[in-house]
Amino acid sequence: MTKDFANRGRAEKAPAKKARPAGKPRPSRATPTRGKPTRGGRNSVFHGPSFSSGTIFGAIVVLLAAYLPGWMNDQPSDPAVAGESAPRSPNVTFEFPDLLKDSEIQVDTTPYQDNTAVSATQAISFRVQAASFREAKDANEMRARLILLNLSATVVTKDSPTGTWHRVVLGPFERRVDANRALTKLREQGISGVILQD
Numbered sequence: 001m002t003k004d005f006a007n008r009g010r011a012e013k014a015p016a017k018k019a020r021p022a023g024k025p026r027p028s029r030a031t032p033t034r035g036k037p038t039r040g041g042r043n044s045v046f047h048g049p050s051f052s053s054g055t056i057f058g059a060i061v062v063l064l065a066a067y068l069p070g071w072m073n074d075q076p077s078d079p080a081v082a083g084e085s086a087p088r089s090p091n092v093t094f095e096f097p098d099l100l101k102d103s104e105i106q107v108d109t110t111p112y113q114d115n116t117a118v119s120a121t122q123a124i125s126f127r128v129q130a131a132s133f134r135e136a137k138d139a140n141e142m143r144a145r146l147i148l149l150n151l152s153a154t155v156v157t158k159d160s161p162t163g164t165w166h167r168v169v170l171g172p173f174e175r176r177v178d179a180n181r182a183l184t185k186l187r188e189q190g191i192s193g194v195i196l197q198d
Helices: 008-012 048-074 079-085 096-102 136-148 176-188
Strands: 126-133 153-160 163-173 194-197
Touching: 126 136, 126 176, 136 153, 136 163, 163 176, 176 194
Parallel strands: none
Antiparallel strands: 126 163, 126 194, 153 163
């Protein structure tokens, strides 16, 4: 048999390795696995049975942690002692329905009586004081302002130990409801009034 010694040297020579740059790290030779790579560079695969069993195990641990102390305290160690140590609920009776049924309460109903029941000799009238001034000019200006608002106003002059006062008064009103309506109109204009009873 003849051999080709001319090509013999080429076949036995191994290919030359390429030189790696100094700052470049050596590539890893790990075998690739299935799945998509994650941020950390590792591949992750969702495994359903592992996830389900972990969820069930976690739920059991949570339930035991929540209810086990109660079960341990509720179950007595000795059944004979259990009957003696069980707390009894107190017998509660309510006496208020019986007390209220047999008693009579006195109530003053005069504030709720109708105004028509009052006789003519006891007639009550109401006035609303809008303001009080030392100067008659200021009182007349306020009166004119209230007349323009369709409120019948008068100026009443009174002497007192502190001096002479000029009061701007609305009314008289026969019913308190009418006096309250006039007071509401004053408050809508930014005037704080006072209801006076004659």
